[in-house]
Amino acid sequence: MKVFTRFILTATLAAAAAQAQFNFELGSAPVQIHSFGSQGFAASNQNNFLTMKTSQGSFSMTDGGANVTVKISDRFRVGAQIYDSNTGEINHWHPQLDWALADYKFKDWFGIRGGKVKTTLGLFNDTQDMEFLHNWALLPQSLYPTDLRDNTIAHLGGDIYGDIQLPKAGSLSYTAYAGKGGNNRRGGYYYNLADSGAPINSYSNYVYGGDLKWNSRVPGLMTGVSVLRRSTSIVGTSLTPYGGFPYTADSSPAETVTAVYADYSKDKLHLNAEFRNDADHLNIAVLGQPSPLDASTKGWFVSGSWKLAQKLEAGAYYSAFLVEHSSTPSDPATKHIYDRVISARYDFNRIFHVKLEGHFMDGYGDYYSAHGFYLRSNPSGFKPTTNMLLLRTGFSF
Amino acid sequence: MNKTIVLLALAVFASPAFGGDVKVIANSSVAVAEISSDELKRVFLGTKTSLADGSRVEPVLEKGGAAHSVFLKEYLGKTEDALSTYYRSLVFTGKGSMPKVLASDAEVAAYVAKTKGAIGYVSAGAVAPGTKTLEVK
Numbered sequence: 001m002k003v004f005t006r007f008i009l010t011a012t013l014a015a016a017a018a019q020a021q022f023n024f025e026l027g028s029a030p031v032q033i034h035s036f037g038s039q040g041f042a043a044s045n046q047n048n049f050l051t052m053k054t055s056q057g058s059f060s061m062t063d064g065g066a067n068v069t070v071k072i073s074d075r076f077r078v079g080a081q082i083y084d085s086n087t088g089e090i091n092h093w094h095p096q097l098d099w100a101l102a103d104y105k106f107k108d109w110f111g112i113r114g115g116k117v118k119t120t121l122g123l124f125n126d127t128q129d130m131e132f133l134h135n136w137a138l139l140p141q142s143l144y145p146t147d148l149r150d151n152t153i154a155h156l157g158g159d160i161y162g163d164i165q166l167p168k169a170g171s172l173s174y175t176a177y178a179g180k181g182g183n184n185r186r187g188g189y190y191y192n193l194a195d196s197g198a199p200i201n202s203y204s205n206y207v208y209g210g211d212l213k214w215n216s217r218v219p220g221l222m223t224g225v226s227v228l229r230r231s232t233s234i235v236g237t238s239l240t241p242y243g244g245f246p247y248t249a250d251s252s253p254a255e256t257v258t259a260v261y262a263d264y265s266k267d268k269l270h271l272n273a274e275f276r277n278d279a280d281h282l283n284i285a286v287l288g289q290p291s292p293l294d295a296s297t298k299g300w301f302v303s304g305s306w307k308l309a310q311k312l313e314a315g316a317y318y319s320a321f322l323v324e325h326s327s328t329p330s331d332p333a334t335k336h337i338y339d340r341v342i343s344a345r346y347d348f349n350r351i352f353h354v355k356l357e358g359h360f361m362d363g364y365g366d367y368y369s370a371h372g373f374y375l376r377s378n379p380s381g382f383k384p385t386t387n388m389l390l391l392r393t394g395f396s397f
Numbered sequence: 398m399n400k401t402i403v404l405l406a407l408a409v410f411a412s413p414a415f416g417g418d419v420k421v422i423a424n425s426s427v428a429v430a431e432i433s434s435d436e437l438k439r440v441f442l443g444t445k446t447s448l449a450d451g452s453r454v455e456p457v458l459e460k461g462g463a464a465h466s467v468f469l470k471e472y473l474g475k476t477e478d479a480l481s482t483y484y485r486s487l488v489f490t491g492k493g494s495m496p497k498v499l500a501s502d503a504e505v506a507a508y509v510a511k512t513k514g515a516i517g518y519v520s521a522g523a524v525a526p527g528t529k530t531l532e533v534k
Binding site for chain 1: 439444445446447453455474475476478479481482485488489490492494495514
């Protein structure tokens with residue numbers, strides 16, 4: 001309840017702040033300051049989800065961030081954003097530098113940005129924390145798992161990007177990037193491996209990839225494809241009844257994530273869909289003994305929403321997460337997580353909104369897949385289905 | 398009956414929501430006299446920052462109002478919410494800034510008149526001294 005009180009206080013301050021002027025000039029350079037925050041309440045009939053005690057009802061779902069951007073010249077811009085969150089046992093109020101970058105646009109078709117940069121992957125990877133941008137209280141967890149966001153959210157490196165006008169065929173937006181991948185000791189990846197009896201001592205990953213969007217001439221239609229390649233290197237301890245043994249895990253070959261997606265909106269209607277294939281082969285060695293693990297997964301979702309009134313939008317999505325090689329094939333619930341979702345969003349004004357969402361989940365995935373279901377949060381084992389009600393309110397300005 | 402039809406037609410054409418009731422204005426530094434609707438859309442979505450003549454441009458929006466509604470529908474093909482989501486996704490990912498938003502035709506006209514490269518829109522009947530009107534092809 002303390003967290004909820006903190007959120008209310010923050011939101012009240014935000015409302016006051018939003019009335020004030022947050023665009024000003026530093027010398028002759030325009031400065032913009034923006035902020036957002038959200039508070040959720042989740043209650044499930046069985047299985048605790050996302051490390052929260054959802055079976056008892058949990059307010060342990062809060063996040064927020066603030067950014068500042070300075071436009072040094074028409075072509076040159078610098079900025080940074082702080083982000084903090086608390087989702088059950090994940091992150092636990094440890095602020096992170098979400099992004100911090102310098103961006104120089106030489107031409108409309110060619111720009112560079114460097115620093116800590118949000119990774120462009122699929123429809124929502126770089127905006128997945130900004131729930132106020134989406135109709136959903138929780139994005140499809142098959143592709144955008146809240147507990148694993150640190151793995152893909154940003155890279156320390158650089159992007160090249162641009163927009164190319166196609167004669168009579170719309171335009172293309174491209175991004176190509178490379179750098180050191182995300183790592184959060186308080187994130188779901190660490191939590192999951194500790195849960196599995198293989199806590200991580202050190203973890204590093206390097207990523208490169210690209211994204212290509214086609215903004216078609218059909219009004220409101222955009223399609224795209226993304227590819228991310230990641231080389232991961234883990235050193236950890238395998239906990240056994242006979243003691244702890246050091247292990248290493250390396251991606252071999254590099255993990256390859258491929259996404260194809262589409263988005264269409266017209267008047268009150270908004271549709272989108274994405275399919276993703278994650279080819280993830282780990283070469284694990286315990287005491288030098290190699291043990292390959294195929295941790296490959298697939299996922300997809302389709303969603304639709306309709307504006308019922310100026311401030312009210314309702315929608316639904318179907319999300320599927322598929323484990324390619326379950327370690328417990330006799331248990332069908334380890335092979336997938338299907339989530340049928342209905343949702344409604346009400347915008348009080350340009351700043352505040354509230355969402356109500358029902359999740360009807362089938363399955364809990366494999367032990368290495370995480371995606372919300374953790375043994376530590378469910379010590380007596382998993383039930384095959386989970387129904388969850390989620391209420392989330394937030395602000396942005 | 399004929400009188401009723403004429404009155405209805407006049408009402409429609411006089412409505413501020415009618416498409417012809419918005420004009421695109423630019424600072425006098427913008428050399429071109431016309432702009433394609435594709436170019437205009439890209440300027441206001443932040444993906445085009447210079448025109449064919451090489452001049453840098455900066456979009457200026459109105460905060461609501463009839464001209465704003467017509468402009469979004471006719472030239473950007475986006476609803477108010479969709480445009481807001483688009484800009485905020487840029488701002489909160491570090492991939493862009495929020496464009497200038499002003500409260501009225503008069504404020505937009507005054508800003509465009511004094512700001513090099515500025516492009517905005519106002520009601521067709523609005524007076525915008527010191528600006529030039531761009532023809533949208």
